Amino acid sequence: MPEKVISVNELVKSYSDITAVNGISFSINKGEVFSLLGPNGAGKTTTVEILEGVRNRTSGDVAVLGEDPEMSKTLIFKLGILPQDFSFIYNSTPREALNFYKGTLKASGDVGEILEMVELTDKATTPFQKLSGGQKQKLGLALSLVNDPEILFLDEPTSGLDPRARRNIWSVIKTLKGRGKSILLTTHYLEEAELLADRVAIMNKGKIVDSGTPMEIVERHHEEDNLIIRGDGQVESLMAAGGYKFQREGAYIKVGLKSIREATEIINYLYERKANFEDFTLKRESLEDVFVRMVGEIGEEDEAE
Amino acid sequence: MKLSRVSAYFVLHAKSYMRSRSALFFQIAFPIILILLFGAIFSGSSYSPTSLVIQNESPSAASWGVIGAINDSGLFKVQILPESQNLSQYIDAHSVQAALLVPANFTENLYGGGTGVLVLKGHTNPTVASADYETLNGILTQINFKVSNTSQRLVLSSQVALGNTGKTIDYYVPGLIGFTVLSTMFNMVYTVPNYRRERLFRQLSFSGLTKSEWITANMMFSFLMLVVSDIILVVIGIYAFGASLTLNVETILVSAVIIFGGLFFFTSVGILAGLVSDNEETVSVVGNLVMFPMMFLSGVFFPLSFAPAYLVTISKFLPLTYFINSLISVLDYGNISSVSIQIVYLLIGSAIIFAIAVRLFSWKQK
Ligand SMILES: Nc1ncnc2c1ncn2[C@@H]1O[C@H](COP(=O)(O)OP(=O)(O)OP(=O)(O)O)[C@@H](O)[C@H]1O
Ligand SMILES: [Mg+2]
Numbered sequence: 001m002p003e004k005v006i007s008v009n010e011l012v013k014s015y016s017d018i019t020a021v022n023g024i025s026f027s028i029n030k031g032e033v034f035s036l037l038g039p040n041g042a043g044k045t046t047t048v049e050i051l052e053g054v055r056n057r058t059s060g061d062v063a064v065l066g067e068d069p070e071m072s073k074t075l076i077f078k079l080g081i082l083p084q085d086f087s088f089i090y091n092s093t094p095r096e097a098l099n100f101y102k103g104t105l106k107a108s109g110d111v112g113e114i115l116e117m118v119e120l121t122d123k124a125t126t127p128f129q130k131l132s133g134g135q136k137q138k139l140g141l142a143l144s145l146v147n148d149p150e151i152l153f154l155d156e157p158t159s160g161l162d163p164r165a166r167r168n169i170w171s172v173i174k175t176l177k178g179r180g181k182s183i184l185l186t187t188h189y190l191e192e193a194e195l196l197a198d199r200v201a202i203m204n205k206g207k208i209v210d211s212g213t214p215m216e217i218v219e220r221h222h223e224e225d226n227l228i229i230r231g232d233g234q235v236e237s238l239m240a241a242g243g244y245k246f247q248r249e250g251a252y253i254k255v256g257l258k259s260i261r262e263a264t265e266i267i268n269y270l271y272e273r274k275a276n277f278e279d280f281t282l283k284r285e286s287l288e289d290v291f292v293r294m295v296g297e298i299g300e301e302d303e304a305e
Numbered sequence: 306m307k308l309s310r311v312s313a314y315f316v317l318h319a320k321s322y323m324r325s326r327s328a329l330f331f332q333i334a335f336p337i338i339l340i341l342l343f344g345a346i347f348s349g350s351s352y353s354p355t356s357l358v359i360q361n362e363s364p365s366a367a368s369w370g371v372i373g374a375i376n377d378s379g380l381f382k383v384q385i386l387p388e389s390q391n392l393s394q395y396i397d398a399h400s401v402q403a404a405l406l407v408p409a410n411f412t413e414n415l416y417g418g419g420t421g422v423l424v425l426k427g428h429t430n431p432t433v434a435s436a437d438y439e440t441l442n443g444i445l446t447q448i449n450f451k452v453s454n455t456s457q458r459l460v461l462s463s464q465v466a467l468g469n470t471g472k473t474i475d476y477y478v479p480g481l482i483g484f485t486v487l488s489t490m491f492n493m494v495y496t497v498p499n500y501r502r503e504r505l506f507r508q509l510s511f512s513g514l515t516k517s518e519w520i521t522a523n524m525m526f527s528f529l530m531l532v533v534s535d536i537i538l539v540v541i542g543i544y545a546f547g548a549s550l551t552l553n554v555e556t557i558l559v560s561a562v563i564i565f566g567g568l569f570f571f572t573s574v575g576i577l578a579g580l581v582s583d584n585e586e587t588v589s590v591v592g593n594l595v596m597f598p599m600m601f602l603s604g605v606f607f608p609l610s611f612a613p614a615y616l617v618t619i620s621k622f623l624p625l626t627y628f629i630n631s632l633i634s635v636l637d638y639g640n641i642s643s644v645s646i647q648i649v650y651l652l653i654g655s656a657i658i659f660a661i662a663v664r665l666f667s668w669k670q671k
Contacts, residue, residue, distance in 0.1 A: 052511075054507055054510070054669065055669065056669065076510065076511065076513055077513055079511075081511045083504070083507065083508070083511075085504060086508070087503045087504060087505060087508065088505070088508060089317070089318075089321050089505060090321075091320075091321035091322075091324045091325055092317060092320065092321045093320075096316075096317055096320050096321070097317070099313075099316075099317075100313050100314065100316070100317040100512065101512045102313075103309060103310070103312070103313030103316070104309070104310040104313045104314070104512040104513045104514050105512060105513055106309065127321075127324060143508075143511070143512075144511075
């Protein structure tokens with residue numbers, strides 16, 4: 001049995017007008033990157049904040065490193081937190097902020113090294129208000145690392161970052177995973193979850209609608225794979241002669257596949273008959289396709305009720 | 306409460322504060338401008354009441370002689386109050402700033418070879434009263450010289466704190482110190498809603514900092530700034546406008562305690578005010594609602610002698626009044642013992658408000 005660092009059981013959080021989290025259960029193992037995915041308002045941030053001890057829950061059980069975050073006064077020292085809407089004292093510089101965290105958390109980490117890690121060294125003495133959105137976000141991540149935490153809560157760590165900065169954050173997260181940190185990551189970027197997360201849970205309207213490894217989820221929910229061939233009318237007639245069902249989409253011919261093996265058969269068939277196809281690709285549904293469809297379907301069901 | 310965390314936040318706060326020019330301006334330059342302004346307007350001048358109510362409970366040639374001399378001096382418009390009326394009630398009812406009582410035993414004492422004591426009563430602006438005191442004393446000294454050349458037998462005692470000088474600037478220096486302490490309240494009135502909106506308290510809590518550590522660090526920094534700006538105030542008051550203050554180790558230490566008590570009090574009030582205001586407009590409304598009545602009614606800027614009686618009564622219930630009166634007693638008159646109980650009240654009151662503010666001041670999200 002892997003060691004559980006976080007366990008959540010039948011967690012509910014109601015505000016006066018809505019139930020933001022409606023009876024969810026999951027657990028996170030030590031050293032695991034666990035990702036909460038879900039559309040806006042799904043209840044991700046609410047869940048994360050309850051685990052951080054920032055918000056009180058309505059009902060259900062929560063344990064973080066064996067403690068109840070609502071009660072514990074010392075848990076905060078073992079957590080690294082990057083909130084979704086990170087902000088800091090507008091006149092403080094990243095270096096001052098990091099030194100402050102170092103002082104309060106009695107951490108031994110090197111401020112210069114952390115700045116280096118998130119690529120903020122050249123902005124170390126710029127007041128917070130003069131940092132760009134992405135630079136602010138990087139400072140938030142840097143602050144969450146000061147105490148060398150056992151668990152990291154990263155609520156949309158890469159939103160608002162340019163593609164290069166995003167990759168940099170990804171590599172930081174990978175490094176942290178390599179050091180055995182447990183990470184709870186929420187994101188809207190499905191590729192990010194696919195790339196970084198060991199397991200994901202898809203949340204919608206306060207409920208977890210599915211969870212597992214990204215692969216498992218795609219397996220469970222994907223529609224058929226497609227073979228996409230770029231070719232002319234001659235290819236089309238060969239395909240028709242061979243009895244394959246297909247659709248033309250512009251310059252492409254799209255063939256639905258019963259299995260991946262079928263793709264090799266078709267390519268062989270065309271190759272032997274010297275068909276004029278320029279190239280082909282195999283298209284599997286990504287986590288994103290599955291996600292959009294799942295969340296969409298659930299939304300429609302709800303509306304139909 | 307961990308000192309290491311308090312000092313870590315103190316450093317963070319101090320650095321960001323120093324970077325803000327407007328904050329520095331209000332902390333240091335504003336009090337200086339005020340004292341220069343008040344100093345220029347009032348230095349050297351002193352109020353002279355147009356009328357002096359006198360009640361003679363000891364009618365005799367001697368007592369009426371003294372009253373006549375006071376009247377003849379031309380410095381007061383003497384108004385005699387019949388014995389049948391109660392002087393204290395009359396003072397309250399008519400907001401009399403200074404009244405002289407010739408006590409029943411006056412003549413007897415004087416003729417018996419003792420000292421004739423006159424009592425100056427009033428509950429008003431000490432500056433005005435002390436100006437009266439000085440003037441009356443001057444007249445009495447002259448009478449004494451006429452009566453006998455050897456010993457002083459007429460003595461004026463007073464029932465309000467009176468000093469040896471009547472210069473208005475003496476009164477404004479402690480008053481402006483009071484004002485600097487009062488204005489620290491605004492730090493909290495603005496910071497609390499702003500930090501809440503930006504969710505900075507949540508972010509600070511991630512560093513392990515607690516709210517009482519946050520408040521403590523803020524107060525320590527404000528205290529340091531107050532010490533700096535108040536020293537500047539006192540120095541300008543003394544050297545530019547000739548204020549005469551009683552400065553020695555004791556009065557300075559006691560003043561520091563009073564300033565700290567006031568800071569403690571107004572910081573707590575500021576937190577409470579900050580908690581009720583959730584956006585920028587309400588912040589200034591709430592801030593001004595708390596600040597202006599106190600500022601005007603405490604007599605820092607306007608002597609209350611011109612105010613109607615009910616305002617004088619209200620002012621007695623304002624903490625700032627006690628706070629400033631304590632500072633005046635200590636700094637102007639070197640009178641520590643008479644304010645020690647007030648200081649204790651100030652500290653107890655502050656501790657109560659502080660406890661309420663800390664309780665209501667939650668760093669958690671709902
Ligand atoms: N303080 C609050 N009071 C009332 N309702 C709230 C409060 N905070 C959040 N909500 C509601 O709870 C629901 C879940 O919000 P939450 O922030 O957890 O969503 P999320 O999944 O993080 O969304 P996003 O992807 O946009 O960040 C939303 O409908 C939101 O309006
Ligand atoms: Mg969110």
